[in-house]
Amino acid sequence: MQISGKEQPVRILLAQPRGFCAGVVRAISIVERALEIYGAPVYVRHEIVHNRFVVDGLKRKGAVFVDELDEIADPSRPVIFSAHGVPKSVPQAADARGMMWIDATCPLVSKVHSEAIRHHEAGRHVLLIGHAGHPEVIGTMGQLPEGAITLIETLEDARTVQPPDPENLAYITQTTLSVFDTQAIVEELKRRFPAIREPVKDDICYATTNRQQVVREMAPQCDVVLVVGAPNSSNSRRLVEVAKSSGCEKAFLVQSAEDVSWQDIRPGMTVGLTAGASAPEVLVEGVIEAFRTRFDTIVELLALKEEHVSFKLPRALRKAAGEKGAAS
Incomplete structure (x- = not known):
């Protein structure tokens, strides 16, 4: 039921960029x-x-x-x-x-794979900053022989790791990490191992970085931040962490409008809304619609930057599509 009258509206700050990368x-x-x-x-x-x-x-x-x-x-x-x-x-x-x-x-994960292989061929031991068990980490570690990569999950790992040859060392990172947490780990590795090789360009992908930056801007203005995404989505979980560390302790991961804890929402609040890189826009729209059925709602766009990145489909698939089109 639409609530009206003297109650103040809920203000939704809608992050841009958000959602699909x-x-x-x-x-x-x-x-x-x-x-x-x-x-x-x-x-x-x-x-x-x-x-x-x-x-x-x-x-x-x-x-x-x-x-x-x-x-x-x-x-x-x-x-x-x-x-x-x-x-x-x-x-x-x-x-x-x-x-x-x-x-x-x-392709940005493939870039990390290529870096790992290049460092290994150059005789360097590789330190991978990432989360154990994540499919991306499993895939990256699986590019090299067992023992060629050491996983660094925490700042404490960076402080205590003992690589086989500290003078022949490189680091790479999972693409969906917290930019700021990762920076602290990198700084510690550089302090301990001044000769360590770093990526020519950051491994944390543009989409992860952009979505975290807008949440960092948004969080101090919000009573609640909602991140639309899956529980097993690393980049979505990082957005919740960034919101909390940036001034909004009430930050929640929701898969859809059904997961919103409506008892935490009251008229007059400002609610930040974003979505992880694998969450479709229709789920964001569903959350906004659910707000509108419960509260007078104002939606304001908080736009940090525009994204114009696109990747081609694999060549074999493009070729097969062309062959099918020619035959039909």
């Missing part, structure tokens, strides 16, 4: 285009991106999600690797089984 758009497009070209089913190893709404939508179109290649019922069908990247052993296993595979790894 170029890597996520590319990954989803790869699955959709593969379904158009090859028909259903198309298999996808792991969630293509960390969002249940997106995954369920692709399932309805004919995508079948599996944890491992040996779960694929028909190995003659295409299999797509997720945007987070995979260890080298996965495409090797697919080749051994004669599978046709398509790599949807975000």
Whole structure:
């Protein structure tokens, strides 16, 4: 029921940029285009991106999600690797089984893979700043032989790590980390190991950085901050952390409007609203609509910068699409 009268409206500060990044758009497009070209089913190893709404939508179109290649019922069908990247052993296993595979790894994650390989070939031990168990970290560590990469999760790890050769050392990072937390770790590594090689360009991706910056700007103005995203989405969880560390202790991760704790919202409040890089805009719109059914609501855009990044689909998929178009 719409509440009106003398009550003050809820003011929503809507972050810009928010939501889908170029890597996520590319990954989803790869699955959709593969379904158009090859028909259903198309298999996808792991969630293509960390969002249940997106995954369920692709399932309805004919995508079948599996944890491992040996779960694929028909190995003659295409299999797509997720945007987070995979260890080298996965495409090797697919080749051994004669599978046709398509790599949807975000190009910015592929850049980190290339860095790891380059440093290893140059004889350097690699320190990877990231979170244990995250698919991106598993994929990156799987680019090199076991023992060639040491995972650094915390500032304490940076203070205590004992690499095999401190004079031949490089660091790389997961792309979805907190910019500011990572900087503290990097500074400690540089202090301890002055000769350490660093990325030519930051590994933390533009989308992660931009979304964190606008939340850092937004949080001090807000009574509550809502981040639309999945619980297993690293970049979404980091946005909650950034909001809390920037002055808004009441920051929450919500998958959709159904997850909003309405008891925390009162007329007259300012509510910050953003979305992780794998959360579709329709979920943000659903949250705004839910506010409008409960409160007088004013929506103001807090725009930090515009994004114009895009990535091409894999060459093999573009070629297959062209061949299909020519035949039809």
